Amino acid sequence: MNLDRIASHTSETNVSRRNFLISGALVGGGFVLSLSLPFGSGEAAAADAFAPNAFIRVGSDGQIVLTMPYVEMGQGTYTSIPMLIAEELEVGLDQIRLEHAPPNEKLYANPMLGVQATGNSNALRGGWKPLREAGATAKAMMVAAAAKRWGVDAKSCRAQDGEVIHEASQKRLKYGELAADAAQIPIPNKVELKRPEDFRLIGMPAKRLDAAGKVNGAATYGIDVRPPGVKIATLTQSPVFGGRIKNVDDSAAKAVKGVRQIVRLDDAVAVVADHMGAAKKGLEALKIEWDGGPNAGLSTRDIARELEQATFKPGAVAQNIGDADSAMAGAVTKVEARYEVPFLAHATMEPMNCTVHFRGNKCEIWIGTQAIARVQAMAAKAAGLPAEKVIVHNHLLGGGFGRRLEADGAVRAVEIAKQVDGPVKVVWTREEDIQHDLYRPYWFDRLTAGLDRDGKPIVWRHRFAGSSVISRWLPPAYANGLDPDSTEGAINLPYSFPNFHVEYVRVEPPGIPTGFWRSVGPSHNVFVTESFVDELAAAAKQDAAAFRRGLLEHNPRARTVLDLAAEKAGWGQPLPKGRGRGISLQNAFGSLLAQVAEVEVAKDGSVRVHRVTCAMDCGTVVNPDTVEAQLQGGIMYGVTAALYGEITLKNGRVEQTNFDTYQILRMNEAPAVEVHLVKSTEPPGGMGETGTSAIVPAIANAIFAATGKRLRKMPIDINVLKQPA
Template sequence: MAFDRSASRTYADLSRRNFLINGAVAGSGLVLSVSLPFGQGNAVGNDSFAPNAFIRIGPDGEIVLTMPYVEMGQGTYTSIPMLIAEELEVGLKQVRIEHAPPNEKLYGNPLLGVQATGNSNAIRGAWKPLREAGAAARIMLIATAAGRWGVDAGSCHAETGEVVHTPSGRRLKYGELAADAAHIAVPTNVVLKKPEEFKLIGTPAKRLDASGKVNGSVLYGIDARPPGVKIATLAQSPVFGGRLKSLDDSAARAVKGVRQIVRLEDAVAVVADHMGAAKKGLEALKIEWDEGAHSGLSTQDVARDLEQAILRPGSVAQSIGNADQAIANAATRVEASYQLPFLAHATMEPMNCTVHFRGSECEIWVGTQAIARVQAMAAKAAGLPVEKVIVHNHLIGGGFGRRLEADGAVRAVEIAKQVDGPVKVVWTREEDIQQDMYRPYWVDRIAAGLDKDGKPIAWRNRFAGSSVIARWLPPAFKDGLDPDTTEGAIDLVYALPNFHVEYVRAEPSGIRTAFWRSVGPSHNVFVSESFIDELAAAARQDAVTYRRMLLDHNPRAKAVLDLAAEKAGWGSVLPKGRGRGIALQHVFGSYLAQVAEVEVAKDGSVRVHRVVCAMDCGTVVNPDTVQAQIQSGVNFGVTAALYGEITLKNGRVEQTNFDTYQILRINEAPAIEVHVVKSAEPPGGMGEAGTSGIVPAIANAIFAATGKRLRKMPIDVNALKQPV
C-alpha cells in the first residue's frame, strides 16, 4: 500500500444533504467527494456539512481514498477501503490510501465533529456514507458504459473494476469511463447491498499496510528525514509548571556531534548530528529548575482532594425513579468506594516531531491522531497564519489517545524556531513517561439496595475526577457533563428501577490529564462491573446467574454473557488458588462479555492464564481486525490491572522507564479466545472495548479465588499474600 502525500486537489463546495457525490473532472479522472454528516446536527456554515472523505478514480482505474483517519495499528487502512471496494465492485488492492491533510471542514470526524481518530468510531462513522459513495460511483460508471453502448443500464453490471454488458459480454474498465462518468447526474438514492450479498465485508482481509511495515517502506513520524535534518532531545521541567532557573551547558557543547543548545522557559534541548550525541549532550547539562507551586505535590494529595470533592453534589448524569428512597427502604444495603490511578500511554514509538521553520512558513512531519489540531497549535507557537503551516501525517507507532494532543509538536516548533534548518525532536523514554498527559485519577462512592431476594432495586453512584473533554473539546462539555466521562456509568445493560449517577468535575493541580485507551469506560466499567459482582456476592448468588436475571430486556447483552460463560466453562471446578471472574459491558456501540481465569500465588502475585471474550459488535467488516483488536485491548488492560500506576512525589512523576512503569511481558500474556455473535446491526467500536472490560473481570476472578475484594487498581500484591 502506498501513501501519496504530494497530490494537490481543489474540492467543490458540498450541499447540506447527508450524502453527496459532486462530479468534477480532475485531469481525465472522476473525483468523488463524500459527505459524512456530523452527529447531533453539527453544521459548519448555514447550508453545508463538512465532508471528511474523498474518493478519486483515475484513468488507470485505481481508487484513491483520501483517508481522514490515521492508522496506528487498529487496521483502519484495511477495513475502511473494504467499504468502498464492496459497493464499487473492485478488489481491495485496487484502493490506495492518501493521508488527509489538516482540514477540519473537509475531514471532520462525523461522530466527533472534529478531525480526529479516536473513540473507536472510524468504522462507525464511515459505515454508511462510504458504502453509499461506492454504490453511487458504481451506478455512474454503469450509466456511462450503457450510454456508450446504447443499451439499457439495467442490462449491465459491475465486477472487478469493470462494467460488463451482461448479454454480450462487452467490457469497459473503470479508468476508461472515469472522465465521462464525471458528467453523469448524481443519483439521489442508492440501494446498498444486503448482507447476504457481501463479497468483502465480513471476510478476513490481509492488512494492506502489513508488507510495508515488514519491509520498512512505510514511514512513521520518527522515520521522517528531510534533507539536512538535525536530531534533538530535551529535558523539560520535572515539575509541571516549573521554569528553567540556571544552565551550565559547557560540558554539553564539548560533546562531539553537539551543534546547539536551545533554551526555553521550561525546557532545554540539545541539537546534534545524531541521537547518540544529543543524549550525551543532554546528560552533560547542569540544570537548576525553579520548581514552582507544585513542587510538594504527591499522589496522596490528589486522592485527598478528590475524596473531598466527592462529598459535594455533582451534575446529574442519569436519574430514574428515586434511588435514595429505595435504598433507605431496602432489605439489604451495599456500599463501596473505588479508586483508579493515573496511567501513562507508554507507546512503543516515543513522542517525536520534525519541524523546518523557515520564518515565513513552517513544515512539520509527525504522526498524529488530530492533524488539524497540530496545525492550529503549531501555527500559534510559530506566530504564523494556519495556511503557512504544512503538516505531513505518518503512521503512528502507538497512540492510545496520547497523539490526540499537540504538545509534542508545539514543543518541536518552539525548538525549531531557534535552529537553522530542519530538526527532529525525539523524546527519551524517560521524558515520554514523565512528561505524559495521563489518564485521570478517579474516586467513586457507590451504593445499592437489594430486596429480600437479593435483587437490586436501587443504584446510586457519585464519582469525581478530571474531564478531558472539558479541556480538549469545550463545546461538548455541557451542564457539568460530557459523554466520555460518563460512558459506562450510565445506561447500564441491567434493569435497575431506581438509578442515580452524579459526576463531580475535579481537576487535579500540577498534573495533566488526557484521553487514554477507553478513557471513561476504563474507569466506569471497572466500578460498575466490580460492584454488580459485589451485589451478587451479597445476595449469595452466582455472578453470571445474577447478571442474567437483570437482562430480560436486553437480548444482545444476554447473548454475549451466555456465550462467554459457556466457552469459558463457567462453573466447572478449578484448581485451588484459581478463580474465574466475569464482566459485561455496552460501550463504544458494542456488547462484550469477558471471563478472566486467574491464579493467585501464595506471595500474592497474580497470573492471568486465560481470557474468553464474547463480542457483539454489529456487522463485522474484517473478522481478523476484530480478533486482533480484542487481543490488543485485553493485553493493554491486563497491564493496567497488574502494574499500571503513575505516582507523584515532590511534584515529580516517580516512574521513568519500562522498569518502573512495567508493561505486560510476552511470557505473561494470557491465552485469549474471541467469539463473535453474528449480527446485522451497524458496526460498533472495537479499538477500546477489550481494555475497559478486562480489569473488572480480573478483579472479580481474584475475589472468586481468594475471597478478597479489590476496589483499587493496580492489584496490591501485599493485600493478597497468604499468611505464613
C-alpha cells in the same frame, strides 16, 4: 466515549444531490468523487455547511485513491475503511491506494466528533453507511457511463471486479477507461446498497493493506522522516509541571562531539546534534537548576484526598431513574464501597517525535498524529503564523492510545525549531515521555446499592470525582457539569435497575495534566461498576453470572454475549486451588462485550492471568481478523493496567521513568485469548478500546473468586493478596 450527541445532525448519512459533489475536473484522465458528511452541528447543517469528508479518485489506470480522513495506528482502519468502499464499488482491495488526509476540519471532520480526529472507536461507526454510499454511487456512475457509450439500458449492465459488463453482449470496460466519461454523468438521487447476504468482502477476513510495508520496512512512521539536512534533538522539561529553569550550565554539553546547538526555553532545554546518540550524551552533560514552582510539594496522596473529599458533595446528575432515596430506605440489604483508580501513562512504543522546518514565514511539519488539524492549529499559534502557512504531513503511528490526540509534542518541536537553522527532528526519550505525558485521570468513587429480600437490586447510587478531559479538549461537549466521556460506562448500564442515580463531580488535579487513554471513561467506570455488580452478587449469595443474567430480562443482546462468554469459558467448572474465574459485561462504544478471566493467585500474592474468553456483539463485523486482533491488543493493554499500571507523584515529580518502573506486560505473561463473535446485522459498533475496559473488572472478580479478597483499587497490590507464612 459516546460523543454521538454532540452534533444534532451527525446521524444523518443519506446521500443526496446536495450531499454529493463531483469536481468534473479530470485528474490523470479520471474523476474525483467526494462524499459529503454532516459536519459539527445542526447550526452548520442549516447554514448549508455540509462539507466533503472522504474522497474517491479513480484514475485512468483504474486504481482508486482513497484520501483517508482517519489514521492507522495498528487498529486496522486502513484496511476496514477501504473494504466499505470496495464492497459497494465492486473492486478488490488491491485496487485501492490510500493517502493521508491533510488538515482540514471542514472536509475531513469525523462525523461523530465534529472535529478531524481518530479516536473513540468510531471510524467504522461513522463511515459505515456514508462510505458505502460513496462506493455505490461511484459504481452507479461507472455503469451509467458504460451504458451511455454502448447505447444500452444501464439495467442491462453490472459492475464486477473493477469493470462494467454488458450482460447480453459480454462487452467490458474497465473503470479506468470509463473514468473521464463517468465524471460527466449526473449524480444519482438515490443508490441501493448491498444486502448483507450479498457481501463479498464485508465480514470476510482480509489481509491488512499496511502489513507488507511494516514487514519489509517500507512503511513510514513519523520517527522515520528525514528531510535533507535534518538535525536530531532531544529535550528535558521541568520535572515538576509548571516549573521553570533557574540556571543552565551547558559547557560540557557543547563539548560533546556532534552536538551543534543548545536551545533554551522557559521550562525546557533541547540539545540539537547530528544524531540521537550525540543529542542524548549532550543532554546528560547538562547541569540544570530548576524552580519547581507551586507544585513542587505535590503528592499523589494529596490529589487522592481532594478527590475523596469531593465525593462527599453533590455532583451533576448524569442519570436518574425512579427515586433512589426512597428505595434505599426500604432496602433489606445495603452494600457500600469506595473505589480508586490511578493515573496512567500511554507508553506508546514509537517514542513521541515531531520534525519541523521553520522558515520564518512558513513552517513544515512531519508527524504521526490522531488529530492533524489540531496539530496544525496549535503549531501555527506557537509559530506565530496563520494556519495556511503551516504544512503538516501525517504518517503511520507506532501506537496512539489517545496520547497522539494531543499536540503538545508538535508545539514543543516548533518552539525548538524556531531557534534552529534548517529542519530538526525532536525525539523524546522514554523517560521524558513517561514523566511528561497527559495521564489517564485519577478517579475516586462511592457506590451504594440496596437489595430486596430475594437478593435482587432495587436501587443503585454512584458518585465519582475526577478530571474532565473533554472540557479542555472539546469544550462544546462539556455542559451542565457533564461530559459524555467521563460518564460512559457509569450510566446506561446493560442492566435494569428500577431506581438508579449517578452523579459526577468534576475536580481538576493540580500539577499534573490529564488526557484521553485507551478506552477513556469506560477504563475507569467499567472497572468500578462491574466490580460492584460482583459485590452485589456476593451479598445476594448468588453466582456472579446468574446474578447478572437476572438483570438482563429486557436486554437480549447483552444476555447473549454474557451467556456465550460463560459457556465458552467453562463457567462453573472446577478449577485448581488458587485459581478463579471472574466475569464482566459492558455496553460501551456502541458494542456489547462480555469477558471471563481465569486467574491464578500465588502464595506470595503475585497474579497470573492464564486465559481470557471474550464474547462480543459489535454489530456487523467488517473484518473479523481486525476485531480479534483489537480485542487481543486491548486486553493486553488492560491486563498491564490491572497488574502494574500506576503513575505516582512525589514532590511534584512523576516517580516512574521507564519500563523498569512503569512495567508493561511481558510476552511470557500474556494470557491465551479466545474471541467469539455474535452474528449480527446491526450497524458496526466500536472495537478498538472495548477489550481494555472490560478486562480489568474480570481480573478483579476472578481474584475474589480465588481468594475471597475484594480489590477496590488498581493496580493489584500483591501485599493484600499475600498469604500469611
